């Protein structure tokens with residue numbers, strides 16, 4: 001390969017993912033004068049963008065602030081999706097952070113000196129770039145957990161809740177039993193949909209649902225706007241009907257117009273797996289050094305909620321915003 005090619009495409013660091021933690025890492029790199037490339041498969045903060053409109057985060061503003069970029073509003077209140085997206089946009093523009101949007105990293109090939117990153121742009125072209133340091137901030141809640149059932153990919157089946165569908169007087173099935181499913185059911189009931197919630201347990205895990213989400217849900221349920229089918233698993237989906245299996249024995253056919261599968265989200269580790277990053281056998285999570293955030297492959301780092309637990313707690317935005325700083329001091 002000619003030298004000019006390498007000079008043009010080699011960076012001190014390549015950062016994958018522009019969610020809150022990727023943006024916070026970029027903030028550190030920019031301020032340290034690192035020559036880095038920041039790639040994002042979707043739009044800025046795609047995961048936050050996917051939240052339902054006007055929904056509130058649970059983290060308070062004061063814990064979401066990046067560097068010295070002030071987060072306006074009451075510090076001990078959680079921002080709404082729109083306020084948080086505005087704030088993240090402000091961090092990027094005010095600090096002059098360059099993010100290459102709609103550039104999905106499709107392959108990571110580890111090398112002795114430099115790792116190779118291949119990404120696909122919106123027009124389908126593949127570009128190859130190199131760096132000794134690759135930081136993966138792909139998110140812990142980025143990929144919907146699929147049920148692996150027939151019909152899951154049909155157009156009336158949604159894996160992210162949205163409020164812009166014409167659901168009035170329509171039969172809407174919500175699958176799940178945690179915050180997202182409960183909140184979505186309440187919102188749909190408010191939109192005058194006929195809501196049916198399918199949950200696999202014999203009662204809702206109330207202690208795991210935020211109280212401010214439970215209260216309006218209970219009210220909507222008491223008013224008859226939401227019905228719950230406990231101990232059911234969704235088995236298959238057709239255009240106007242689904243099959244729910246009750247108690248692992250009996251199949252029930254239910255008419256439905258719209259379906260929300262809100263069964264949780266998880267990280268997409270496929271990039272790391274094809275790069276042969278070692279994984280823990282039992283937990284099936286990538287192995288990394290908790291002091292440096294480096295994986296077993298030198299120069300490949302994990303950042304943000306992708307690691308799922310951090311310092312004995314569930315990884316969240318507020319406890320992983322410091323990752324950029326840690327990685328910065330361990331770059332090769």
Ligand SMILES: Cc1cc2nc3c(=O)[nH]c(=O)nc-3n(C[C@H](O)[C@H](O)[C@H](O)COP(=O)(O)OP(=O)(O)OC[C@H]3O[C@@H](n4cnc5c(N)ncnc54)[C@H](O)[C@@H]3O)c2cc1C
Pocket residue numbers: 016017018019020021022039040041042043044045046047048051052055056057058059060103104105106137138139140141142180268271303304305306315316317318
């Ligand atoms: C309604 C709701 C409210 C929530 N409230 C909170 C809260 O208050 N506090 C909290 O901590 N968490 C909250 N969460 C979870 C929250 O979304 C995550 O904690 C947060 O997004 C994690 O930030 P992150 O930067 O680690 O990952 P993400 O925000 O998921 O960012 C990862 C980015 O990487 C990109 N990406 C992934 N793969 C590739 C690739 N191959 N190539 C290029 N780009 C890629 C994605 O497009 C994405 O933009 C909430 C979730 C929901 C649904």
